Amino acid sequence: MAERAIAPLLARHGTGLLEQVDVLIVHTQLPDTWFAGSGSEVAARFGITPEWLIDLSNGGCASFVHALKLARQILQSPTARSALIVTVTNTAGQIFAQPGVRASPQGAIPGDGAGVAWLTKSDRSPILDIEIRHLPEFAGEMTTVSDPPRRYWEPGVGEHHLGFTEANVATVLERGNRIVPQVVRAVCERIAVAPSELDLLVTNQPNRRFLENWHEALALPAGRHPDTFDECGNLFGSAMPVTFDQAVSAGLVGEGSVVMFAGFAHTGEFAGAAAVCWGGRQG
Known part of the structure; x- marks a missing residue:
């Protein structure tokens, strides 16, 4: 998936792009x-040997x-020229497609x-x-469970899946509705x-309810908060770059837009917001 995702960049800018990469940040x-x-492995498949190679586990x-914040900080180094941020979401076909999990409510979303x-x-x-x-x-509140119970590395039967209950779903909904608008307003x-003057709001895509609550809380028209949920489901860490790419391709983001x-x-346990002045797609 990472190779397929970088292909359009290489088509627009040429393979010489890879020769300039000093920073590679990968979230899998x-x-x-x-x-x-x-x-x-991503570096090997891209054919690069970056000075900074970071596997970003949290976030x-x-x-x-x-990753944007890390890349910005590292690029202040006098020797760094460019950075690649790669996000890979790969649990829908591996975890949520298991026969028992697939039939659950959470199995239909990723x-x-x-x-x-x-x-x-x-x-x-x-x-x-x-x-x-x-x-x-809030760390540790998201757990994996199986029936009968076992650690993920222990042999046994029973499919592993996320241990959400009605009670903690309600808690996460309240928390997410609160902390995302908070970080946006801070920026x-x-x-x-x-917030109502932003040209575009690009968020992760947990579910339709979060998406509606966020742009309503920020008094932002729904048309300036694009989503890929209906088409792609919850893409977790890949939702932001995928949704933004689609918005740019659809002509929703003009040069000089504040995104x-x-x-x-x-x-x-983590929240973040980053404002970018979009300079237009190059190449």
């Missing part, structure tokens, strides 16, 4: 091998914002996909501001742009 929802993340559905973003150093960064909040008090205040990327991870 479910790494294929134990211990090691997927960053090194979940908002990992794209987290989708698989990947997104790639290329950042280059310039005299004036298009990234206007970023707000990152780690909320460790908007610093860049002196009212806000925002979302939260898992049960709320």
Whole structure:
């Protein structure tokens, strides 16, 4: 999926793009091998040897914002020229397609996909501001369960799936409805742009209810909050780059538009928002 996601970039900019990559940040929802993340394999498949190679484990559905902040910081190094951010979502076909899980309500929502973003150093960064909040008090609330109970590495029968109950779904809904608008407003205040004046809001895509609640809370018209949920389902960490790419292709993002990327991870232990002044698709 990562190779397919980068193909349009290479078609527009040429394979010379890869020769300039000094920073590779990869978020993989479910790494294929134990211990090691997927960053090194992605680098090998892209044919690059970046000086900075980061497997970004935390950040979940908002990992794209987290990666933007890391990339911006690293690109301040005098030797770094450009960065690739790669997000891979791959649990729909591996976890949620299991026969027992597939029949559950949570089995109908996830989708698989990947997104790639290329950042280059310039005299004036298009990234206007970023707000990152780690909320460790909520860590560990999202668990995996099986019947009969076992750890994921232990042999046995019973399919693993996410351990959501009606009670914690309600808690996460309240928390997500609150923290995503909070980080958006924090960025908007610093860049002196009212949330209702944003040209585009691009979020993770957990479900239809979150999407409606977020743009309503920010007094933003639904047409400026595009989504891919009906087409792709919940793409988790890949939702932001995939949704933004579709919005650009559909002509929804003009040059000079202020775009806000925002979302939260898992049960709320991470939230982030990043405002970008879009300079137009190059190439």
